[in-house]
Amino acid sequence: MLARISLDANGTEYGEVIFNPNFVKRLSPAARYFVILHELAHLLHQHPGNHVEESADNEYQADSTALINAITRYPLMIKEFRDSIVSVIDNEIQSGNLGGGSHPKNTDRRERIILQTEKMLNSSILSISIECNFVQKDVFDAFIRDHKRTLKIDSNDFVEFKASNGTFSYLKGWGEMSLNDFTEWANYFAIAYQSSPQIPKLRYIWEWKIGSSPSEVLNL
Ligand SMILES: [Zn+2]
Numbered sequence: 001m002l003a004r005i006s007l008d009a010n011g012t013e014y015g016e017v018i019f020n021p022n023f024v025k026r027l028s029p030a031a032r033y034f035v036i037l038h039e040l041a042h043l044l045h046q047h048p049g050n051h052v053e054e055s056a057d058n059e060y061q062a063d064s065t066a067l068i069n070a071i072t073r074y075p076l077m078i079k080e081f082r083d084s085i086v087s088v089i090d091n092e093i094q095s096g097n098l099g100g101g102s103h104p105k106n107t108d109r110r111e112r113i114i115l116q117t118e119k120m121l122n123s124s125i126l127s128i129s130i131e132c133n134f135v136q137k138d139v140f141d142a143f144i145r146d147h148k149r150t151l152k153i154d155s156n157d158f159v160e161f162k163a164s165n166g167t168f169s170y171l172k173g174w175g176e177m178s179l180n181d182f183t184e185w186a187n188y189f190a191i192a193y194q195s196s197p198q199i200p201k202l203r204y205i206w207e208w209k210i211g212s213s214p215s216e217v218l219n220l
Contacts, residue, residue: 030084068120151173
């Protein structure tokens with residue numbers, strides 16, 4: 001898979017990701033997602049190509065950016081994600097591809113991805129905002145009890161209102177937490193969701209703040 005800048009008929013630049021469908025078919029969904037993000041990261045950073053001296057640094061930067069973006073979408077999958085990428089690289093190494101011209105030093109890359117993932121697991125701070133409805137009062141009360149502090153919820157942030165088929169509690173809050181705390185929080189939320197199948201509306205969004213900058217992650 002490779003990324004490059006091309007020109008359209010009017011001479012305007014556009015980014016292009018080119019891939020071998022036979023290679024992509026062999027990848028797990030997580031690995032597939034990662035390699036696409038990796039190529040998009042090359043475009044984002046305007047890397048000139050794979051045949052320049054700083055090529056290896058560019059690969060590490062593309063991997064770092066891809067990891068940061070991937071865990072933004074799938075924060076609970078980060079270990080599965082890492083294992084999936086590492087197994088792709090292991091296959092490459094086993095089949096004698098040590099990186100060649102396009103992805104230098106696959107063995108170094110493998111170690112780097114493991115270290116990067118560890119660093120993100122330990123130093124990432126998740127910034128989250130939440131807005132949702134709960135149907136069951138006991139589930140709602142337990143949620144408030146467990147997450148009032150991390151989600152910075154105050155009394156203005158939730159209201160209860162009656163609907164024809166019961167009492168709904170509406171909650172709004174925001175907070176910052178570590179990835180581990182978020183994992184616990186999200187697991188709890190998944191359980192709450194299952195036990196309140198009538199939840200009419202659920203929306204929570206998150207964004208990442210990395211405790212260290214991507215360049216620090218890059219320069220482990
Ligand atoms: Zn690359």
